[in-house]
Amino acid sequence: xxxxxxxxxxxxxxxxxxxxxxxxxxxxxxxxxxxxxxxxxxxxxxxxxxxxxxxxxxxxxxxxxxxxxxxxxxxxxxxxxxxxxxxxxxxxxxxxxxxxxxxxxxxxxxxxxxxxxxxxxxxxxxxxxxxxxxxxxxxxxxxxxxxxxxxxxxxxxxxxxxxxxxxxxxxxxxxxxx
Numbered sequence: 001x002x003x004x005x006x007x008x009x010x011x012x013x014x015x016x017x018x019x020x021x022x023x024x025x026x027x028x029x030x031x032x033x034x035x036x037x038x039x040x041x042x043x044x045x046x047x048x049x050x051x052x053x054x055x056x057x058x059x060x061x062x063x064x065x066x067x068x069x070x071x072x073x074x075x076x077x078x079x080x081x082x083x084x085x086x087x088x089x090x091x092x093x094x095x096x097x098x099x100x101x102x103x104x105x106x107x108x109x110x111x112x113x114x115x116x117x118x119x120x121x122x123x124x125x126x127x128x129x130x131x132x133x134x135x136x137x138x139x140x141x142x143x144x145x146x147x148x149x150x151x152x153x154x155x156x157x158x159x160x161x162x163x164x165x166x167x168x169x170x171x172x173x174x175x176x177x178x
Contacts, residue, residue, distance in 0.1 A: 005068070006089020008126045009037025012173055013106035021098040022062040025050045027069065029094035036089050037109060037128060039142035039159070040067040040099060050097060055144035059159045059178045065101035066159075066176075067091060086123050103178055106163065109147065111170035129172055134165050140174055153177055 004010075025042060026049050027034055034040065039053035041064035050067065059065050069091045091097060109128040116122055129140060129147035139158030140147040153161035154177070164173035 004070075004088065005036045007086065007112055008035060008089045008110050008128050009066075010108050011106065012108055013104070013175075015104065018104040019100065019102040020061055020065075021068060021100050022065070023098060024096045025099065026094055027067070027091045027097050033093070034067055034091045035126065035128070036067055036069060036091055037107065038067050039064065039147075040097075041065075042099070050099065052144070053142055055142065056157050057142060058155075058157045059101055059176065061101045061178055063099065065099040066107065067097055068100045069095060069097040089126070101178055102176055105176045106173060107176070108164075108171060108173045110172075131165075131167055131170070131172075134162060134167075134172055136162050136165060138162050139177075140172070147172075147174075 028049060028051060034052060039057070040050045041053045041057065043049045043051040053064055057064055111128055112126045114123060114125040127146050130149070133149040139150040139153035139155050139161055141150045141155065141157040141159065147159065150158050152158065158177060160174045160176040162172055163175050
């Protein structure tokens with residue numbers, strides 16, 4: 001399931017006539033790393049920047065949606081020379097990104113466990129969504145750190161409708177509602 005967006009997020013359907021990738025906003029220069037595919041919104045306190053969306057917000061075209069950073073390939077000479085799928089899923093700080101929305105855009109999210117790599121690196125576990133009560137036909141909302149189940153995809157806080165869920169693999173597919 002690896003993609004250009006790492007091991008935890010990617011697109012299943014990204015029709016440019018439907019998908020809206022708003023603006024060229026920067027990720028925060030400080031603080032915790034943001035993961036691609038998490039919910040972000042424009043930061044009114046820091047013009048030109050995004051911030052992690054707070055719990056309970058719904059998707060808002062152009063201002064609150066999924067974080068996508070499409071220039072992971074554009075690396076500085078001061079960064080690690082080798083890039084793997086684990087690093088691709090972490091948004092670079094203080095770097096241009098977009099807020100992605102668009103009814104009908106289909107994405108996948110995957111939870112991954114912690115791993116110890118042969119070269120000595122420890123890769124932390126990533127939880128993109130809480131699988132509790134997730135089922136096809138239900139919605140997913142943002143709780144401030146991950147996506148969680150809501151009964152209806154039409155709920156004001158829902159980002160969209162679940163179209164596929166594999167609990168054993170830790171994968172969910174979501175069609176965005178706005």
